[in-house]
Amino acid sequence: MRNDEQVWREVDIRREAYAALSDRVWGMPELCYNEHRSVVEHVAMLEAEGFRITRDLAGIPTAVMGEAGEGGPVIAILGEYDALPGLSQEAGVAEHRPVPGDGTGHGCGHNVLGAASLLAAAAVKDYLKANGVPGRVRYYGCPAEEGGAAKGFMVREGAFDDVDIAISWHPASFSGVNEPISLANTRIDFSFVGRASHAASSPHLGRSALDAVELMSVGVNYMREHMPADARIHYAYLDAGGIAPNVVQSRAKVRYLIRARNLVELNALVLRVRKIADGAALMTETTVSTQVISAVSNLLGNSPLEQARHDNFDRLGPPQFSDEDRTFAAEIQKTLREEDILSGYRRQGVVPDTGKALCDLIVPLAAKGAGMNGSTDVGDVSWKVPTVQARGATYAIGTPGHSWQVVAQGKAPAAHTGMVHVAKVMAGTAVDANRNPDLIAKAKADHAARTGGRPYESPLPADAKPALGMSLAE
Numbered sequence: 461m462r463n464d465e466q467v468w469r470e471v472d473i474r475r476e477a478y479a480a481l482s483d484r485v486w487g488m489p490e491l492c493y494n495e496h497r498s499v500v501e502h503v504a505m506l507e508a509e510g511f512r513i514t515r516d517l518a519g520i521p522t523a524v525m526g527e528a529g530e531g532g533p534v535i536a537i538l539g540e541y542d543a544l545p546g547l548s549q550e551a552g553v554a555e556h557r558p559v560p561g562d563g564t565g566h567g568c569g570h571n572v573l574g575a576a577s578l579l580a581a582a583a584v585k586d587y588l589k590a591n592g593v594p595g596r597v598r599y600y601g602c603p604a605e606e607g608g609a610a611k612g613f614m615v616r617e618g619a620f621d622d623v624d625i626a627i628s629w630h631p632a633s634f635s636g637v638n639e640p641i642s643l644a645n646t647r648i649d650f651s652f653v654g655r656a657s658h659a660a661s662s663p664h665l666g667r668s669a670l671d672a673v674e675l676m677s678v679g680v681n682y683m684r685e686h687m688p689a690d691a692r693i694h695y696a697y698l699d700a701g702g703i704a705p706n707v708v709q710s711r712a713k714v715r716y717l718i719r720a721r722n723l724v725e726l727n728a729l730v731l732r733v734r735k736i737a738d739g740a741a742l743m744t745e746t747t748v749s750t751q752v753i754s755a756v757s758n759l760l761g762n763s764p765l766e767q768a769r770h771d772n773f774d775r776l777g778p779p780q781f782s783d784e785d786r787t788f789a790a791e792i793q794k795t796l797r798e799e800d801i802l803s804g805y806r807r808q809g810v811v812p813d814t815g816k817a818l819c820d821l822i823v824p825l826a827a828k829g830a831g832m833n834g835s836t837d838v839g840d841v842s843w844k845v846p847t848v849q850a851r852g853a854t855y856a857i858g859t860p861g862h863s864w865q866v867v868a869q870g871k872a873p874a875a876h877t878g879m880v881h882v883a884k885v886m887a888g889t890a891v892d893a894n895r896n897p898d899l900i901a902k903a904k905a906d907h908a909a910r911t912g913g914r915p916y917e918s919p920l921p922a923d924a925k926p927a928l929g930m931s932l933a934e
Contacts, residue, residue: 466587467584467888468583470583470586471580474579477505478575478579478880481501481505482875483571489565491542491543491564493610499603502574503601517601519617519926520614520928522603522604523614526598527596528588528589528597529589529597530594531594531595533625534598535584535624535626536841537599537628538600539574539576539600539602540574540603542603542605545563546564546565547862548867549565551872552872565867568605569630572631572854572879578601580883584890584891593894605836605837607930609754609756612918624893625845625900625903627769627848627889628848630849631852632851632852632853634823635821635822636827642839643720643721643833644719647715647718648753649715651712651750653711653747654669654672654747656708666708667744669744672740672743672748673700673712676714695715698715721758723919752921755921757839758835758839759836759838759842765848766825766848778820779853779877779878781818781819781877786817788869789857804857808829809830810823818874819853823851852878852879852881854878854879856869
């Protein structure tokens with residue numbers, strides 16, 4: 461019996477239990493750093509599986525690590541379970557139908573992400589035990605991927621210091637190795653303070669912090685013409701100074717999310733944005749202070765691990781969806797534009813076949829997607845240790861990320877099928893690395909070549925701490 465066949469059987473026997481875990485987390489969506497119920501569910505499963513558990517990892521209440529095995533290499537499998545605001549949606553319905561509550565929903569599929577990763581780790585645990593093989597597998601339950609950079613804080617605090625390789629994945633429309641491209645980013649709060657006054661009788665005495673925020677936005681928008689084409693800048697008002705237009709606003713706060721291809725370009729862009737903020741304060745005679753909320757590195761690839769991951773995809777083949785799965789996916793596609801569906805193919809570098817509703821192939825390892833990259837705190841793990849990511853097909857082709865359509869499909873049978881499929885690929889990759897020391901050695905050599913042998917340097921300021929309250933009303 462092949463190693464992968466044995467560990468895949470360990471995945472299969474746990475299918476129902478982990479599908480239920482995914483569904484429970486889907487039903488309790490929690491935002492960045494506030495995933496208290498979700499982490500309890502993951503801890504309960506770790507306990508049931510017999511993992512040795514470290515709670516409050518890196519001082520983060522919703523981060524957890526479970527370890528099993530003895531000696532040998534240390535293989536990390538990364539999971540997530542945070543949700544997004546404004547994406548509440550009824551499950552299994554191909555129309556926008558929000559549910560009562562705070563509007564939070566699993567619009568990035570992290571309920572499935574965490575469940576599949578823990579499923580893979582549990583399967584590897586029992587494989588190692590059954591075969592008397594030395595080695596340790598760890599499940600890292602990572603909160604706050606959506607803007608909190610929790611993995612960056614975990615790396616900075618030494619949580620990955622003794623890890624040999626790291627394995628991760630993300631829900632998607634297609635199955636295959638993830639092209640290791642992402643944007644480094646940082647979130648910075650700019651707080652302006654001015655002077656309140658009566659907007660009609662004494663406007664000359666006031667100094668508007670809201671004017672400063674608006675002038676900052678104008679300056680950044682003019683800068684967009686003169687920055688790298690693949691850089692991105694977004695912003696959100698956290699405090700517009702109140703609701704009284706007859707009062708000159710004495711305070712205002714805006715959060716900027718700045719992205720660039722790598723840390724060098726990011727740091728240069730951040731410096732320019734800071735200068736614009738200073739200029740806005742100068743023009744309005746206000747003061748400005750800043751707080752870095754989070755920062756993440758760009759992803760670093762690893763060719764040996766990517767080849768090993770792809771080999772597992774090839775041995776397993778594409779996920780086997782049912783006719784009922786394809787029917788529901790086609791209904792979801794009716795809520796999308798043709799542009800959405802074609803964009804889904806372009807992002808994977810796959811020739812479009814608009815007659816398909818669900819993935820029935822493995823994306824070739826050599827496929828190159830067409831830009832449109834986001835960011836992930838997996839990037840910081842990848843600079844610390846050799847890391848490989850994959851995409852796993854769990855929803856209809858063309859489904860935009862961070863959408864109600866992702867939430868609607870989050871408990872569907874297709875999501876469970878995709879979850880089991882990618883868990884097998886992760887487990888198979890982990891077993892291959894454990895049984896083949898040469899693969900880990902090659903992965904480390906590739907990592908050293910890409911980093912130039914330089915130690916990892918966190919993009920987070922030394923005094924930055926996890927913004928545990930960033931998802932709460934401010």
